[in-house]
Every structure is written in structure tokens, then in C-alpha cells.
Amino acid sequence: MTLMAHAELPKDMVTKAYGRWAPVYDVVFGAVFDRGRQAAIEAAERIGGRILEVGVGTGISLPDYKRTNRLCGVDISEPMLRKAQERVTEFGLSNVEGLWVMDAEHLCFPDASFDVVVAQYVVTTVPNPEATLDEFARVLKPGGEIILVSRVGADAGLRRVLEHGFAPAARKLGWRTEFSFGRYLRWAGRTDGMVLTERRAMPPFGHFSLIRFTKAAEGVASNVECTPIQAAG
Ligand SMILES: C[S@@+](CC[C@H](N)C(=O)[O-])C[C@H]1O[C@@H](n2cnc3c(N)ncnc32)[C@H](O)[C@@H]1O
Numbered sequence: 001m002t003l004m005a006h007a008e009l010p011k012d013m014v015t016k017a018y019g020r021w022a023p024v025y026d027v028v029f030g031a032v033f034d035r036g037r038q039a040a041i042e043a044a045e046r047i048g049g050r051i052l053e054v055g056v057g058t059g060i061s062l063p064d065y066k067r068t069n070r071l072c073g074v075d076i077s078e079p080m081l082r083k084a085q086e087r088v089t090e091f092g093l094s095n096v097e098g099l100w101v102m103d104a105e106h107l108c109f110p111d112a113s114f115d116v117v118v119a120q121y122v123v124t125t126v127p128n129p130e131a132t133l134d135e136f137a138r139v140l141k142p143g144g145e146i147i148l149v150s151r152v153g154a155d156a157g158l159r160r161v162l163e164h165g166f167a168p169a170a171r172k173l174g175w176r177t178e179f180s181f182g183r184y185l186r187w188a189g190r191t192d193g194m195v196l197t198e199r200r201a202m203p204p205f206g207h208f209s210l211i212r213f214t215k216a217a218e219g220v221a222s223n224v225e226c227t228p229i230q231a232a233g
Contacts, residue, residue: 009127009176011103015076017173018057022079025058033121036149036202037061039210040120043147043198045069049115050097052139054104054132055122059084063091070095072114074102104132112141120149121208124176133187137194137215146194146213149202153178159207184211 021028041064044051048069053061056073057080065071071093075081078101088096102108104119104126117136126132136146153160153176160178170177181199188196198212 009125011076011127013172014125014127018075018077019079022058022077022083025080025083026060029121030060032204033149033208036208036210037120038064039200039202040118040147040149041065043145043210043212044116044118047116047145050113051116051118052107052109052114054107054117054119054136055125056081056084056099059087059099061118061120062087062093062096065095067093067095070097072097072109073099074104074107075099076101076103105135107135107139109139111138113139115141115144116147117144118147121151123148123150124179129179129183130187133184134191137191137213140215142193142215144215145197146215148211149208150211151177151179151207152181152209155180155182181209188213 018025037060041061045066048066050070050072051065053071053073054075056062056075057077059073059081062071062073062084073081073084073096075084081099081101084099087093088099100108104122105128117140119136123129123132133146140146162177164178166177185196188194193216194213195216196211197214198210200210202208202210
């Protein structure tokens with residue numbers, strides 16, 4: 001199997017995978033990713049305001065934001081979003097503006113809608129990560145930040161070999177194991193006004209990173225506008 005084939009991650013495979021994960025996601029991935037989520041929230045709250053969480057999943061982060069922030073959540077998996085809706089109700093999160101079934105690659109929000117776009121453990125699960133980052137940049141206000149927590153693949157050595165070997169199985173579970181930091185650098189390099197402002201290793205094993213991009217100047221793309229579909233409650 002070629003490296004290119006490893007990189008493919010069809011959307012229907014991901015949607016099915018997270019439909020299966022939804023009932024047990026918090027038990028399996030709650031604690032293990034908590035440090036990364038808290039670091040992302042802390043970074044997002046340094047800017048604050050209107051925050052979009054892409055791939056919000058079961059809404060596990062939502063209660064941890066200060067109520068002074070206005071939160072919007074989108075995810076491609078309706079079963080995951082139903083869990084998020086239950087959480088919003090359980091915690092009385094009146095600062096959550098809405099949860100929408102939406103594809104990260106085609107966000108149905110106008111340009112410059114958000115002060116911060118957060119995506120925790122998401123970019124390596126989407127079919128086209130660069131197009132997805134373009135969308136994040138489009139909906140971000142100038143001066144705002146994209147804040148990611150994401151797996152970064154090894155550039156060499158045994159870990160790289162294992163990551164590529166495990167890639168086909170990982171895709172069935174809904175994510176990529178191999179994803180070089182160079183892809184983020186190349187994306188920032190070719191995207192007007194987006195500057196990489198931080199990369200910080202995150203647990204487990206430092207295989208994940210907190211990655212921040214700042215939008216320094218005027219917008220990057222066209223005026224895409226459509227009506228979001230509210231997740232059934
Ligand atoms: C590993 S989970 C992360 C969930 C949550 N952010 C967390 O911190 O645990 C990845 C999430 O991204 C969502 N996702 C995957 N591809 C997506 C896409 N193209 N558009 C929107 N959400 C997507 C999945 O449905 C899933 O809920």
C-alpha cells in the first residue's frame with residue numbers, strides 16, 4: 001500500500017466510525033485527551049468571544065469554557081452531537097448558541113464569524129485537512145486564532161514505521177496515525193494572513209500537539225453562506 005493510499009480517509013467511513021464510538025466515546029477518550037482539551041480551552045479563552053468548536057463530538061469540552069464565551073459546535077456525526085445536546089441540557093449551558101450537523105470542509109457560516117476556531121483531535125480525521133483549515137481561516141475574524149490539538153506523526157524511525165503500518169486499521173476506527181507537521185507548515189506558508197504562533201507537545205507520550213495559528217490580516221476566501229441544519233434535539 002502506498003503512502004498516498006494511507007492518507008485517504010473517506011467521509012462515510014469516518015461518519016460510520018463515530019456513529020459506533022458515540023455511546024462509549026467519553027469513557028474511552030475522556031481522560032486520555034483531557035490535558036490537550038484543557039490547554040486548547042485555556043488558549044481559546046485568552047481571546048474569548050464567539051468560539052466555534054469543530055468536531056465537537058459529544059460536547060465533552062463545552063462545560064469547561066467560561067460562560068462568558070459564546071459557543072457554537074459542529075460535527076459530521078449526528079449520534080455524537082446528540083450526546084453533546086444531552087450535555088448542554090444537563091449542564092444548563094445557556095452560552096451554547098447551537099449544535100449543527102455540518103462538514104468541517106464546508107462550514108455554513110459567513111466569513112469572519114468567529115473570534116476563535118477550536119478543533120481538538122479532528123484535523124487528522126477529515127478527508128481533506130488542508131481544505132478544512134482553509135474553511136477555519138475563512139470563518140475566523142482578523143486577529144482571531146485557530147487552535148488545534150492534533151496527532152503529529154513521526155518524521156523518521158520506528159514510530160514512523162509503526163504509524164504507517166497501523167494506518168489502514170486506524171482509518172477504520174476513524175482517524176489517521178500518520179500526519180506530518182510539515183503539512184501544517186506548508187498550509188500556513190501558502191495561506192494569506194495565517195501565521196503559526198505556537199506548537200506545544202501534548203500527552204499521551206507527546207505524540208499530540210497544541211497548534212495555534214493567528215489570522216493577522218484581512219480575509220482569505222469567498223462569501224459562502226447557507227442555512228445550518230440544527231441537530232435534532
Ligand atoms: C476524535 S473525535 C474528537 C471529539 C472531541 N473534539 C474531543 O475532544 O474528544 C473527532 C470528531 O470529529 C468529527 N469529525 C470527523 N470528520 C468530520 C468532518 N468532516 N466534519 C465535522 N466533524 C468531523 C467526528 O465525528 C468526531 O466527533
